[in-house]
Amino acid sequence: MRREATRRSRGSRWLALLTWGYVLLSLWPVVVAIQFSFNAGRSMTSWQGFSLTRWYFGDPVYSVWHDPTLQSALMQSLKLAALDMSIATPLGVLLALGLTRWRSPLASASNFLMLLPMVTPEIVTGVAFSLVILHLFVFLHPGTLAQALGHVTFSLSYVVVIVRGRLVSIGRQYEEAAADLGATPWQSLRYVLLPLLLPAIFASLMIVFAISIDDFVISQWLSCGAGCDTVPIRIYGAARARQTPAVNALAALMVYSTLIALGVAYLLFRFLTRGERASGTSPGAAVTTVGGLEW
Amino acid sequence: MDLVKAFGAQKVVDGLNLRISPGEFFSILGSSGCGKTTTLRLIAGFEQPSSGHVLLDGVDMTNTPPNRRNVNTVFQHYALFPHLDVFDNVAFGPRRARVDPGEVKRRVGEALELVQLAGYEKRKPAQLSGGQQQRVALARSLVLKPAVLLLDEPLGALDAKLRKQLQAELKALQRQVGITFIYVTHDQEEALTMSDRIAVMSRGRVEQVAAPREVYEEPASVFVADFLGVSNLMSAMAGGMSGVGGRMIRLGNFELRAECGDGSIQGRAKITIRPERVRIEPRGSGGENRIPGTIERCDYLGSAMQLVVRLVTGDLIHVQLQNTGEPLEFPRGAAVHAHLPAGALRVLADPGEDDGKG
Amino acid sequence: MYPKWLWRVLALPGIAWLIALFLVPFYAVIGVALGGVDPIFQNPVPAWNPLQWKFSSLLDTLEGFLPGHEYWRIFLRTTEYVAVAVSVCLLIGYPVAYYVSRHARRSKPWLIALLVLPFWISYLMRMLAWTNLFAPAGLVNELLELAHVTRNPPDWLNGNPVSVILALVYGYIPYLILPLLAALDRIDQSLLDAARDLGASPLQTFLRVTLPLSKTGVLGAVVVIGLPMFGDYYTPNVVSGSPQTSMIGNLIDIFFHGGPQPSIGASLTLILTMFLAALTAYYLFTVNRAHRESAP
Numbered sequence: 001m002r003r004e005a006t007r008r009s010r011g012s013r014w015l016a017l018l019t020w021g022y023v024l025l026s027l028w029p030v031v032v033a034i035q036f037s038f039n040a041g042r043s044m045t046s047w048q049g050f051s052l053t054r055w056y057f058g059d060p061v062y063s064v065w066h067d068p069t070l071q072s073a074l075m076q077s078l079k080l081a082a083l084d085m086s087i088a089t090p091l092g093v094l095l096a097l098g099l100t101r102w103r104s105p106l107a108s109a110s111n112f113l114m115l116l117p118m119v120t121p122e123i124v125t126g127v128a129f130s131l132v133i134l135h136l137f138v139f140l141h142p143g144t145l146a147q148a149l150g151h152v153t154f155s156l157s158y159v160v161v162i163v164r165g166r167l168v169s170i171g172r173q174y175e176e177a178a179a180d181l182g183a184t185p186w187q188s189l190r191y192v193l194l195p196l197l198l199p200a201i202f203a204s205l206m207i208v209f210a211i212s213i214d215d216f217v218i219s220q221w222l223s224c225g226a227g228c229d230t231v232p233i234r235i236y237g238a239a240r241a242r243q244t245p246a247v248n249a250l251a252a253l254m255v256y257s258t259l260i261a262l263g264v265a266y267l268l269f270r271f272l273t274r275g276e277r278a279s280g281t282s283p284g285a286a287v288t289t290v291g292g293l294e295w
Numbered sequence: 296m297d298l299v300k301a302f303g304a305q306k307v308v309d310g311l312n313l314r315i316s317p318g319e320f321f322s323i324l325g326s327s328g329c330g331k332t333t334t335l336r337l338i339a340g341f342e343q344p345s346s347g348h349v350l351l352d353g354v355d356m357t358n359t360p361p362n363r364r365n366v367n368t369v370f371q372h373y374a375l376f377p378h379l380d381v382f383d384n385v386a387f388g389p390r391r392a393r394v395d396p397g398e399v400k401r402r403v404g405e406a407l408e409l410v411q412l413a414g415y416e417k418r419k420p421a422q423l424s425g426g427q428q429q430r431v432a433l434a435r436s437l438v439l440k441p442a443v444l445l446l447d448e449p450l451g452a453l454d455a456k457l458r459k460q461l462q463a464e465l466k467a468l469q470r471q472v473g474i475t476f477i478y479v480t481h482d483q484e485e486a487l488t489m490s491d492r493i494a495v496m497s498r499g500r501v502e503q504v505a506a507p508r509e510v511y512e513e514p515a516s517v518f519v520a521d522f523l524g525v526s527n528l529m530s531a532m533a534g535g536m537s538g539v540g541g542r543m544i545r546l547g548n549f550e551l552r553a554e555c556g557d558g559s560i561q562g563r564a565k566i567t568i569r570p571e572r573v574r575i576e577p578r579g580s581g582g583e584n585r586i587p588g589t590i591e592r593c594d595y596l597g598s599a600m601q602l603v604v605r606l607v608t609g610d611l612i613h614v615q616l617q618n619t620g621e622p623l624e625f626p627r628g629a630a631v632h633a634h635l636p637a638g639a640l641r642v643l644a645d646p647g648e649d650d651g652k653g
Numbered sequence: 654m655y656p657k658w659l660w661r662v663l664a665l666p667g668i669a670w671l672i673a674l675f676l677v678p679f680y681a682v683i684g685v686a687l688g689g690v691d692p693i694f695q696n697p698v699p700a701w702n703p704l705q706w707k708f709s710s711l712l713d714t715l716e717g718f719l720p721g722h723e724y725w726r727i728f729l730r731t732t733e734y735v736a737v738a739v740s741v742c743l744l745i746g747y748p749v750a751y752y753v754s755r756h757a758r759r760s761k762p763w764l765i766a767l768l769v770l771p772f773w774i775s776y777l778m779r780m781l782a783w784t785n786l787f788a789p790a791g792l793v794n795e796l797l798e799l800a801h802v803t804r805n806p807p808d809w810l811n812g813n814p815v816s817v818i819l820a821l822v823y824g825y826i827p828y829l830i831l832p833l834l835a836a837l838d839r840i841d842q843s844l845l846d847a848a849r850d851l852g853a854s855p856l857q858t859f860l861r862v863t864l865p866l867s868k869t870g871v872l873g874a875v876v877v878i879g880l881p882m883f884g885d886y887y888t889p890n891v892v893s894g895s896p897q898t899s900m901i902g903n904l905i906d907i908f909f910h911g912g913p914q915p916s917i918g919a920s921l922t923l924i925l926t927m928f929l930a931a932l933t934a935y936y937l938f939t940v941n942r943a944h945r946e947s948a949p
Contacts, residue, residue, distance in 0.1 A: 016756065026827065029785070032785065033781060044785050045791045094663045097663045097664075098663035098667070099660075107664075113668065117675055120926075121884030123906070124926050128675075128679045129674075131699075214773070214774075235777045236777055239780060
């Protein structure tokens with residue numbers, strides 16, 4: 001018995017080594033890249049000392065703060081993210097409400113439709129979008145509006161999945177109680193359902209932000225040129241060219257903002273559902289969809 | 296004042312016809328899936344009957360939505376709004392009815408006093424114990440002074456001791472406010488203790504509606520007999536009328552006389568007798584309704600003695616003897632006579648293949 | 654309680670959006686792929702009416718995938734890269750997922766957070782980080798020289814298929830580990846306990862119970878990373894600028910942005926989609942069959 005136990009723990013020790021090794025190796029390149037954003041010199045590969053601000057806003061020519069192309073990329077990314085958040089979230093919430101509570105074969109088909117963008121390879125979506133703009137929706141030109149429309153289209157699915165998780169964990173009981181106590185359907189929505197959905201709505205906002213900021217393919221295919229380039233597109237262009245660590249700084253900024261958005265989403269969600277943890281309802285299902293995707 | 300009459304008819308609830316009197320504590324008793332919760336939801340308005348009507352005080356409410364019926368529900372898991380504190384939860388109903396804030400405050404205070412939770416206004420539901428949550432749910436419903444209060448297994452989530460305590464409190468509360476309570480449960484003891492009348496349901500149909508005593512002592516069907524307490528059901532053949540009253544029943548090779556039960560049954564039937572009515576006598580005693588048997592088991596319970604006796608007909612019966620202080624000896628295998636007094640022996644219709652499992 | 658039409662109406666805007674901006678664009682791909690080409694300007698002229706669809710161009714492009722024809726090599730290469738990359742992902746990812754799911758106790762939430770992290774770091778950022786490391790003067794080559802493995806470290810970033818495959822693994826493996834983790838988590842511990850109780854060793858339990866039960870999970874995770882990988886074009890572009898490592902995605906990219914024949918690009922996209930749809934259908938069919946077998 002004891003021999004077996006040590007054999008097992010030895011086997012699992014190798015696994016532990018592999019796992020932690022993988023985790024470290026997968027994050028190490030990113031850490032190094034962020035480290036180099038603080039490089040005192042111009043090289044992206046050899047460390048020349050620590051400078052906190054040179055590439056962020058110190059260097060008068062190349063830093064993110066001063067380089068117009070980098071700045072415009074940052075602005076464009078933020079603009080698209082704002083547009084995405086403000087359109088995809090309300091649309092997605094309504095869609096989630098409708099799809100969860102509507103029962104009919106048409107509803108299942110719509111559900112399938114909603115999931116399709118998630119499983120389509122991005123290049124297919126990119127091609128499709130640019131073709132439709134060229135040949136059908138000619139009033140749309142490649143540019144910010146087209147990019148925003150594309151972003152919303154694939155963000156919708158994420159919002160629906162998150163809100164739906166929350167809806168399912170709430171169930172119908174609170175609205176029934178509200179109706180029982182005399183609330184009209186409208187009052188029930190306003191005083192019971194919407195407040196309870198708020199955590200998921202905030203989580204969706206933050207996640208749409210993170211997704212939009214990180215998007216590359218759609219933004220590139222619908223870009224109008226340098227003015228519409230987003231941060232990922234800049235990074236793509238810079239990865240093979242001779243560039244300064246300002247690119248690292250730009251990418252690092254993106255990482256910071258995404259992590260902050262996620263942190264805020266998580267904390268807000270926990271704060272807003274703090275009244276539910278000890279009692280019967282479980283926000284568990286929704287929490288796991290905040291962190292990853294619904295599998 | 297509050298008369299609720301409902302005939303619902305869906306596959307879940309079949310041909311239900313109940314008449315509930317004002318101010319009574321009415322229980323619907325049955326095991327899971329028998330349709331009792333659906334019945335409650337029909338009354339509350341969350342389900343629509345496929346046919347039939349729900350009447351409150353003579354007014355047809357079948358097509359009225361739940362928020363406009365003067366009926367309130369205490370849900371099984373309370374459904375207290377997690378994002379509101381106790382005060383706001385209880386105030387929810389009055390506020391939606393546009394009662395003005397001063398009056399709301401007064402009424403909420405009153406309701407919380409009624410359930411002995413004054414002072415808990417600022418707490419959130421997650422900070423309350425199960426019993427406290429249940430009381431808030433009660434207060435929330437009672438503050439609206441409904442004509443009828445529906446309770447869906449409200450004590451199910453609580454432990455045994457708390458349950459007993461709350462049973463007494465609920466009963467007292469009902470007496471105090473005088474509102475009709477319709478109480479759904481699967482716990483027969485609960486129903487027997489608290490109710491003025493009980494409706495026993497099985498598979499969507501009502502088997503019997505009567506006061507607790509009647510339901511226990513005079514069960515109308517095999518299901519009711521079996522559901523409440525131990526029933527000692529035995530298969531027998533119903534014979535003709537007896538000269539001295541009751542019917543003659545043939546159990547195996549024995550002729551018994553039964554005074555209770557359905558007089559119209561012919562042929563195959565079930566007979567039942569409660570364990571506390573069976574008498575154990577030494578072999579050799581004469582008289583009607585005596586069947587020889589052997590003691591299979593004897594359990595001393597302190598206040599009573601529980602025996603399991605195997606009759607020569609093959610049936611196994613449970614006997615409960617009150618502890619009268621007499622030292623009684625019932626060794627295993629002892630041969631005795633089981634006396635089933637005619638006045639306690641009941642004839643019931645044989646339900647067929649189910650064999651009384653309802 | 655709520656009017657019956659409410660939910661339908663709420664869902665309508667979202668559905669309308671998806672139809673207009675997802676289904677219709679896809680129809681545009683079909684229209685261009687099966688349409689004609691303006692003889693003068695050489696522009697594609699999309700055919701919206703199904704009756705006007707011309708399959709000749711599509712069939713020509715499809716023919717290009719047969720062995721010996723112009724797209725055969727790229728198709729082969731893409732399949733190779735994807736197959737190798739997915740296998741390596743599985744080789745590393747499965748043990749990691751297994752460990753986190755079954756053996757990690759206190760560190761489990763931390764590990765899960767760390768595993769989820771790459772999800773939210775932009776793919777491009779990770780590729781940038783990768784190229785920095787593998788640049789001629791980068792850390793990897795430094796380490797190799799230090800360890801005296803070679804004196805002449807290879808040029809990682811110029812047309813090196815190994816780099817592309819490794820980059821694909823690095824990029825996509827997080828998307829494999831998480832679904833796999835979820836699937837492994839779902840296996841009931843009591844099943845494993847029962848196996849041990851009946852005398853199976855840990856290895857046997859793994860081979861005979863855990864592994865078969867995780868089959869659908871593995872298949873699902875493979876689909877989740879395999880499908881996007883097939884359409885990947887930016888990874889080869891970033892990690893190796895050379896056409897020697899082009900994948901199908903690169904082909905489509907070139908036809909659209911470089912070349913004069915977007916209709917061929919559309920045909921290629923269509924073919925790619927149908928190929929992937931076939932794979933997905935096969936996957937769904939297998940899963941469905943497995944479900945029906947396991948739940949009588």
